[in-house]
Amino acid sequence: MRLCGWVLRSKTIGRVVIVEVSGGDVRPYVLVGKQDLNPELYNTLSTLPLGSAVCFEGEPAREQKSKRGTEFEVKSIKVYAEPIEPLPVELVGKVPSLLETRIKYRWLLLRNPVEKAIFRVRQSIVQAAREYLVNNGFMEIHTPKIVAAGAEGGATLFKVQYFEREAYLSQSPQLYKQILISSIPRVFEITPYFRAEKFNTVRHLNESWGIDVEQGFIESMEDVMNTLENLVAYIINYVRDKNKEELETLDVELPRVTTPFKRLKFEEAVDILRSNGVEVPEGEDLSDQAERELGKIMSEKGNDLYFIVGFPWQSTGFYYMREEDGHHTRKFDLDFRGLEIASGGQREHRYDKLVEALRLKGLDPANFSFYLEAFKYGMPPHGGFGLGIERLMMQMLGLNNIREAVLFVRDRTRLVP
């Protein structure tokens, strides 16, 4: 077989040279050259400059002695490129502790098994999600990212100059996936989200990716929560089974997830927090701080993953269905150890109520005419959610900063690389 990668580390012990090559797999290929057996190969391996791009022909060694990676019996090796400057960062061992360095040199640090493992898990998350959704009858769609109006109002929209007109970047496929529920019973999209939030925290990105799902013909919000909890369990258990080497490299133990997840009413969450001495101002959404505290309390009770349901209407988007009491909505969050990783709920599918909701939220129904139109022709009860890929990764892998979960960071100050 032919394998390719970059010389990560090289060591000569007497008449034996050991070269580690970082390729497509998370663990390096380990090439061993013995002067006595093959002097030519020994010489080539001994003189490979650090960081060179090489391919070799070989087979996995019968005896696997190295713990660092898979050992190969090498037949031939060829150099494709050599560094023209010394490597600007160390690529073996621990990844740099300075976040700035990690973000700047991510494209190079990916040669490090730790950095690479993170993004191989990311790929698995996306694969697992698609597998689960397609197997459950969801159709994959692509909706526009340049839009005329945002689902959540103007404050967090990035402006785009679209020829003569002013347009925006899509905050989420919310409006589009909903109108498709007037003709396709179940849809999903793997999509970038663009949010001009000015936060500069460890849990916010201005360009992030999500798994966005919408499901029609539901009986209640529970149907949507079932889909979400089963999806998340499927993803985590998939990574647990298929990414053993990655998890080992990252020193992460991922317990098998079972469903159902605990459901906590919003008021219950507030009560739990208050009885644990956390202040929660009346009529407000939970702060990041309160979410974290709740996470600790829930984890102690054995609930790493739990829903918070029935958010008050004043803190939600216009499209969530309100309960009869006019105060509660069918909106839920899914929290993972104190971090909201998904948000969703049952939508208002009744035309009149939807127009009323827009007005109550101070939005002009005229700006949503194509969206409203779709509610006139047999729009079934429906609901859905957006699951943040980077946030899920943070909690699965114990990353300290969401910027570790994305190849190229877009935040309050970063536009390059």
Next chain:
Amino acid sequence: MRLCGWVLRSKTIGRVVIVEVSGGDVRPYVLVGKQDLNPELYNTLSTLPLGSAVCFEGEPAREQKSKRGTEFEVKSIKVYAEPIEPLPVELVGKVPSLLETRIKYRWLLLRNPVEKAIFRVRQSIVQAAREYLVNNGFMEIHTPKIVAAGAEGGATLFKVQYFEREAYLSQSPQLYKQILISSIPRVFEITPYFRAEKFNTVRHLNESWGIDVEQGFIESMEDVMNTLENLVAYIINYVRDKNKEELETLDVELPRVTTPFKRLKFEEAVDILRSNGVEVPEGEDLSDQAERELGKIMSEKGNDLYFIVGFPWQSTGFYYMREEDGHHTRKFDLDFRGLEIASGGQREHRYDKLVEALRLKGLDPANFSFYLEAFKYGMPPHGGFGLGIERLMMQMLGLNNIREAVLFVRDRTRLVP
């Protein structure tokens, strides 16, 4: 089993009522109610308003008499929503001939088997592509869509206000996928492309989707062309095998594709065109018109899919590798019956030559510093391509306008829905 959808058509013949329901499958579910056998069901089915959203419990009938879809023995049926206004478009039979209507009401027309078939094929294309690429060692990535500089210069960039700074929407992941080849041997992304081209033709969109691939450690441009032709053959044969009902509904016959595809040098293409009386101005790229003519000539020779290779340097992006003659490049197009569906080639991976190429193209290397940096540390020879999903769909399904291949159209004038 429980199935859901919308009442598409209903017909009563004496004591038998036949209702077609458009659900998740391309062909409708056919529900038959006989007054003599089950008067209650007969009554319910007879009075279902057109366009209603319904779910039913039932099993496929032992005897399948209907040619329209799959017949079901219905145990129970429930109405989830009814239209509050008459349907604005006809949802059975042929799709509306007016493109404007199709674009405006796509979210509703998807109840029509013809419209739905198109987007089920689209889903299959994306699934097949991922399957092929993952099985061949390509890692799925997500690169930023908000960028500081475009791969192809400023003329076709949409401007975005990114907080205090001016930024752009990504024309393609070109620069990002390339720099990742300094640490991951093979990558791909399914991604939106944003191009502010002012064309208003049947083959251009301003927001489109593509399958973007980059491959390191290549011996020549041929390695990249092999990946592309095998990918396209895999996709087409996958749809041919898995979407028989969709193809039948669309009245499309898709011949099995075999590789390799014919390779045509750019000069050969020009010669063929000229000897067939088509004018091709010296030193220019092929016009859309010339491409179409060439398509006809090639199809007559049995080549529906063919490469054009070695485009002249003056008409290509700065990142293509130039041949020693300084005139030809290792850029290719893949054409499908006269339409360019993919474009790619071998890249310049040598730092000095790349800086020179930027200067020759009148671009300032300072604007590409993060990109150039990645070429200093063992960048192997590499190449890749972008394959346009909508253009591939057009040619596979014989669509007349690229706007038929995308759920929501973004073109020179359309920003809604």
